Amino acid sequence: MKAEHYVGGMFRSDGPAFPLLAPADGTELGTVPEATREVVDDAVAAARAALAGPWGRASAEERAVALRRVADGVQARFEEFVDAEAADTGKPRELAATVDVPRAVGNFRAYADLLYGRPERAYTTQIPGWSGGAGQALNYSVRRPLGVVAVISPWNLPLLLLTWKVAPALAAGNAVVAKPSEETPTTATLLAHVIAEAGLPDGVFNLVHGHGAGAAGEFLTGHPGVDAIAFTGESATGAAIMRNAADHVTPVSFELGGKNPALVFADADLDAAVEGTVRSSFTHSGQICLCTERVYVERPVYEEFVERLGARARALTGYGPMISAEHRDKVLSYYRLAREEGATVVAGGGTPEFGDARDGGYYVEPTVLTGLPETARTVREEIFGPVCHVAPFDGEDAALRLANDSPYGLAATVWTRDVSRAHRVAPRVEAGIVWVNCWNLRDLRTPFGGVKASGIGREGGEYSLDFFSEPVNVCIQI
Ligand code: NAD
Numbered sequence: 057m058k059a060e061h062y063v064g065g066m067f068r069s070d071g072p073a074f075p076l077l078a079p080a081d082g083t084e085l086g087t088v089p090e091a092t093r094e095v096v097d098d099a100v101a102a103a104r105a106a107l108a109g110p111w112g113r114a115s116a117e118e119r120a121v122a123l124r125r126v127a128d129g130v131q132a133r134f135e136e137f138v139d140a141e142a143a144d145t146g147k148p149r150e151l152a153a154t155v156d157v158p159r160a161v162g163n164f165r166a167y168a169d170l171l172y173g174r175p176e177r178a179y180t181t182q183i184p185g186w187s188g189g190a191g192q193a194l195n196y197s198v199r200r201p202l203g204v205v206a207v208i209s210p211w212n213l214p215l216l217l218l219t220w221k222v223a224p225a226l227a228a229g230n231a232v233v234a235k236p237s238e239e240t241p242t243t244a245t246l247l248a249h250v251i252a253e254a255g256l257p258d259g260v261f262n263l264v265h266g267h268g269a270g271a272a273g274e275f276l277t278g279h280p281g282v283d284a285i286a287f288t289g290e291s292a293t294g295a296a297i298m299r300n301a302a303d304h305v306t307p308v309s310f311e312l313g314g315k316n317p318a319l320v321f322a323d324a325d326l327d328a329a330v331e332g333t334v335r336s337s338f339t340h341s342g343q344i345c346l347c348t349e350r351v352y353v354e355r356p357v358y359e360e361f362v363e364r365l366g367a368r369a370r371a372l373t374g375y376g377p378m379i380s381a382e383h384r385d386k387v388l389s390y391y392r393l394a395r396e397e398g399a400t401v402v403a404g405g406g407t408p409e410f411g412d413a414r415d416g417g418y419y420v421e422p423t424v425l426t427g428l429p430e431t432a433r434t435v436r437e438e439i440f441g442p443v444c445h446v447a448p449f450d451g452e453d454a455a456l457r458l459a460n461d462s463p464y465g466l467a468a469t470v471w472t473r474d475v476s477r478a479h480r481v482a483p484r485v486e487a488g489i490v491w492v493n494c495w496n497l498r499d500l501r502t503p504f505g506g507v508k509a510s511g512i513g514r515e516g517g518e519y520s521l522d523f524f525s526e527p528v529n530v531c532i533q534i
């Protein structure tokens with residue numbers, strides 16, 4: 057599938073082209089058109105025009121039907137989506153087939169179901185008596201879409217994180233202009249084809265490709281015709297988008313970076329804690345915002361935990377590459393920095409050699425570190441690779457102090473067999489999501505998001521609908 061813009065119901069490829077490289081072996085997959093300011097202007101105008109047409113008057117039920125058709129369309133081209141996602145990201149095909157694509161279908165289905173559950177999300181409240189002595193009044197509120205929504209998404213779960221925003225934005229009745237990551241344009245283009253085939257009116261969904269700073273992403277997020285921005289990516293990018301959006305006071309929903317802790321108590325099922333940490337640190341080679349990069353282990357089981365985690369990391373095979381040569385170099389620079397900062401490298405710490413085509417790809421070894429102070433940059437900064445640092449702690453309060461001593465607050469895991477401890481500790485972790493004895497077990501309708509530098513707002517289920525629509529209160533004097 058060739059990456060193309062989709063604007064006002066038309067596919068087009070204007071703008072200079074840049075190469076798309078396969079992370080798995082460095083070969084060229086194709087080229088991607090870089091949207092100019094004119095392409096972005098056209099997309100925003102097309103979205104605005106769509107709101108003035110049938111989409112702007114569509115009932116919740118009609119929107120739900122449209123979302124179901126999109127879900128069915130993605131499902132019908134399931135293998136094509138899986139192949140494209142695996143090629144663009146380098147992730148194991150199995151991961152794309154069990155997480156990215158089925159959960160993207162799930163996003164469209166979940167919002168269609170939510171709309172059926174609450175057709176217009178309208179409710180009435182009668183507030184008698186208080187109108188400054190003017191008698192009784194009937195107040196009722198209706199939810200109104202925000203208008204033209206810009207969706208900016210990252211490369212780690214390209215289709216899933218795009219649909220995570222597009223599905224609720226459309227469910228709430230908005231029109232969308234989406235810009236996926238320049239590294240992973242293909243499943244977004246496929247989605248545009250599915251949306252075209254599903255018969256959504258022209259301009260309801262628009263897609264522009266290209267880079268972020270000084271390019272399509274910046275043109276879009278600073279555009280005066282954009283009514284809201286939903287962004288997932290690095291915290292520093294979030295800050296840049298916020299500055300850009302400030303001139304027009306455009307509301308933002310941000311899912312940003314993390315430096316997620318795991319707390320392993322001495323009473324934990326250690327087999328489960330080790331296996332859980334292997335998953336939470338190394339799935340998709342650590343390139344999931346929810347991945348664990350800081351592991352704190354209660355002292356009596358610390359040595360055993362480190363030994364077992366190190367052995368499992370060394371034994372891992374079949375893992376995918378970093379998204380790009382640039383990102384591989386960034387992760388390797390942290391492996392070097394960790395050594396300079398005095399780390400003990402328990403496992404990994406370099407690049408693997410395969411003796412096949414993968415040697416042209418962007419792989420790094422799954423890595424376990426110990427021995428760093430909490431002030432080390434390796435322990436404080438998001439690396440976004442297959443790496444974690446393990447440190448000991450003594451007691452619950454110390455564990456919480458360590459977990460919370462971070463500029464980030466996205467997700468955490470707690471490993472304990474003590475139910476009371478789980479309930480005591482989980483709400484005290486400064487994070488938007490806390491998993492107990494599991495990781496990334498997630499219903500799409502639950503609130504998702506971070507605190508501190510990890511984000512603004514919550515997505516998922518009703519939480520996304522709340523962002524993508526606004527209540528209008530109507531007051532009638534009786
Ligand atoms: P990134 O911030 O570099 O890029 C994300 C998107 O923003 C891309 O589409 C990019 O082109 C665009 N962009 C970049 N600069 C821009 C600018 N100045 N204006 C407008 N758009 C701009 O992030 P990435 O490298 O693609 O993704 C990895 C990061 O995303 C990590 O920090 C990770 O933690 C974070 N992430 C967070 C979540 C979450 O839910 N909290 C989920 C996935 C990834």
Ligand code: 6OD
Nearest residue numbers: 155159213344345346498
């Ligand atoms: O909900 C999921 O399935 C999932 N993998 C979310 C990841 C989000 C951030 O990268």
